[in-house]
Amino acid sequence: MFSRLKGVTSPCTLACRSVHIKEKGQPLILNPRTNKGMAFTLRERQMLGLQGLLPPKIETQDIQALRFHKNLKKMSDPLQKYIYIMGVQERNEKLFYRILQDDIESLMPIVYTPTVGLACSQYGHIFQKPRGLYISISDRGHIRSIVDNWPENDVKAVVVTDGERILGLGDLGVYGMGIPVGKLCLYTACAGIRPDKCLPVCIDVGTDNNTLLRDPFYMGLYQKRDRSQLYDDLIDEFMVAITGRYGQNTLIQFEDFGNHNAFRFLRKYREKYCTFNDDIxxxxxxxxxxxxxxxxxxxxxxxxxxxxxxxxxxxxxxxxxxxxxxxxxxxxxxxxxxxxxxxxxxxxxxxxxxxxxxxxxxxxxxxxxxxxxxxxxxxxxxxxxxxxxxxxxxxxxxxxxxxxxxxxxxxxxxxxxxxxxxxxxxxxxxxxxxxxxxxxxxxxxxxxxxxxxxxxxxxxxxxxxxxxxRMWKCNYDSLLPDVYEWPDFAESPPKIVE
Missing domain, CATH: 3.40.50.720 (NAD(P)-binding Rossmann-like Domain)
Structure with missing residues (x-):
């Protein structure tokens, strides 16, 4: 509840302990981290410039989840379901994880095995919005600057693939990005790891999949997979860049690399970095x-x-x-x-x-x-x-x-x-x-x-x-200040008048 503060002459004397936001108005709705859809309260709409930008109804997250599940039941095609579910993630992050946790038994086969394999094989055809960080062999020598482009300053977990052995589908190149994205969804849905602390990465060194090299919608380098020393140098540079920005204890999970590379990278890096290979x-x-x-x-x-x-x-x-x-x-x-x-x-x-x-x-x-x-x-x-x-x-x-x-x-x-x-x-x-x-x-x-x-x-x-x-929760936070820290020069806290 908002309160009027008697005796306070300037709002600058107050420090808010609640969720800190910089945006107002439409950017709040367009940002999946802050968007709550019609669950924004009346006071939030008034104070954050949202009044009139949403239908007048104020909904609970329960109703939003119910709408999702009702719409999903109308769909029979797994790929259509995948696109619909991941679309929710693009619009409303907390609702996305709420619906996953509501029915993880039914939805995990869609966001993960086996439907994620189908989604990867069609990744360029269903592409709507980029997720994660793409690093190509053409970027050698500049990997740290690319890592610095990632907007989050406190990443704790990285899942990386080079797309060579995606599930049982073989070499899918850049289309393999669906795997790190799906894995990190489960980091949050199953273990409460904050989504903003997670970074999916795809390393692009080409692909030996001739079908993809002829695919006009393929999103990666149109070249055969580079297996030279340049590839190893790229992975080395990547590991240094990630730990250089986020710290030596950043978790780096290797995923769906080819057999030979998977084993040798595990041997090479396990004593130098906080890393593991999930396939092994x-x-x-x-x-x-x-x-x-x-x-x-x-x-x-x-x-x-x-x-x-x-x-x-x-x-x-x-x-x-x-x-x-x-x-x-x-x-x-x-x-x-x-x-x-x-x-x-x-x-x-x-x-x-x-x-x-x-x-x-x-x-x-x-x-x-x-x-x-x-x-x-x-x-x-x-x-x-x-x-x-x-x-x-x-x-x-x-x-x-x-x-x-x-x-x-x-x-x-x-x-x-x-x-x-x-x-x-x-x-x-x-x-x-x-x-x-x-x-x-x-x-x-x-x-x-x-x-x-x-x-x-x-x-x-x-x-x-x-x-x-310390596990992240998917319930909505208030975007308005509700707890205040009084300035040091104040003799006593001002009275709060309801």
Missing amino acids: QGTAAVALSGLLSVEKVIGTSISEHTVLFLGAGEAALGIANLIVMAMKENGIAEEEAYKRIWMFDKFGLLVKGRCLFASGSPFEPVKLNDGRLFVPGQGNNAYIFPGVALAVILSSVRHISDQVFLEASKALTEQLTEEDISQGRLYPRLSSIQEVSTNIAVRVTNYLYANKMAFRYPEPEDKSSFVRS
């Missing part, structure tokens, strides 16, 4: 969690299992490495653990029997002939990377070890309930992913401080309260 380490953590859940179902330790992989790419090797670590914790020698890992390049293994199934993309429930209903688990990295990222950011970590992902994997498994198991799930319900991510962040934060890996001091006593109190 995030996938490994969520897969290991599924295996740890199997322990609960069949009652045998992971160290007693033999694990068969079809293929030996980034994900498989990352998973295998983390499984070996888990077996070693159970008392199995490293060499013996390696003997229990098998990798095949093609053809699977078929057996007859009660199947424990999970996949990265959602599947419909399966009803057996005997009437039992099983719900396939979604072994999706989204269970892992948001919570890990939140813990890393809040703890000011400079390097991320594989043990962090082992702890995250354990924390995920611990949240699997008996009810989940009875339904055939190997992971908690996706609808609970915000709480799951929070608990993972608390577990990892405890681990980081216990092992002297955190650089944020003083160390918070209650890690759970610490994590939860």
